[in-house]
Amino acid sequence: MTSANEQPRKRFLALDTATASLGVAVTESGRVVHEINASGERNHSVHLLPIIGEALQASGGAGMLEGITVGVGPGSYTGTRIAVTAAKSLAWSWKLPVCGVSTLQALAWGGWNAGSGSPDEAAAESVRPEDRFGPDWIVPLLDARRGQAYTALFAADGGNAPRRLAPDSIRLMADWVQSLAERLEEAKAQGERPRRVWFVGEAAAHGGADSLKPLEGAAELRVLPYDLEGRWIGFLGEARHASGDIDDVHSLIPNYTQLAEAEASLLKAGKGGVKSK
Incomplete structure (x- = not known):
């Protein structure tokens, strides 16, 4: 009989391209298994899939995955679409659940952790009663x-x-x-x-x-x-996956918060197809 400790470990793939930093991480139970963060916003579409492949190869492959998490923005209009499209395509192909999380919440968590954990901040923790x-x-x-x-x-x-x-x-x-x-x-x-x-x-x-x-x-x-690190997208996603709060792979969309500049210009000129609600 196979013991529970010998069962394949279930991991989550996390990705975000909404900022100037491309973040990919594989996490498991609140820890980082493998992480790759690369700068260069203009090249996210070129590097995302190879970096995902590298991260999976270093962490046991797609067969180890239990789900996928993606940062849905807000942020770079084109950048956000790259990660969301990739996450939906992989989730559909591999028959895995997918969920979107806030890029800004991950940025807040990572930035605060980076700052509050520094020696200077630790030394300043004393507070008068x-x-x-x-x-x-x-x-x-x-x-x-x-x-x-x-x-x-x-x-x-x-x-x-x-x-x-x-x-x-x-x-x-x-x-x-x-x-x-x-x-x-x-x-x-x-x-x-x-x-x-x-x-x-x-x-x-x-x-x-x-x-x-x-x-x-x-x-x-x-x-x-602070440049966003993929692990924080992963940690946010683990909580959603654990609660069963996942997204429909077809309806998951980026959080743009505004029209792209080109769309806004077309709408202003009366040539766009977007209607205000």
Whole structure:
């Protein structure tokens, strides 16, 4: 009789191409079996399938997989489509369940983990007994040009996935920062003010002192440039797969949050086929 320990291990393939970093990972029970992260957004369509093949070869092959997880954005319009299309095609071909997760939530989790786990932050953990703070807030950022960012708001939740406080969306940074300042005032009044607010991801474009000036004094601000790693897509996906919360392979679509620039131009000119609801 074969013991449970001798049964083939079930693993999950995770992929994301919504950012400048192409992330592919194979995870199992909250640990990384194999991971490849490559930069170069313009080449995602060229490199994704070979990198998936390399990751699977290093981790036991497609036969070891129990499911596939894909980052559905928001982020690069073309980039997001690449990963979603690949994930759906592989899931259909291999008869595996597939689920989509938020690229921004994965970015928030990975960025916060990278920053809060650093020696400098660990040394700064001492807090006076009279000080009371809620969980850190995490603001993931992906540049959307013209003063805009793909962003959201999450609360750090220890070793678990960050808890969502605001939806994924494209926002004008000036308005978003002002909204965050108002949220911080409300949190302070309720005794839930975060000690730190993290801005992670493509922070260089929107995390400067001038941009964040309305938040001065409201909390400790941490700005951390961070490239998404595939493992965080995988960890988010493991939880969804375990709960049975999977997507239909045919109806899974990217979260664009806005029209592509070409489509918006056609619509403005009265030549597009997209209708507003």
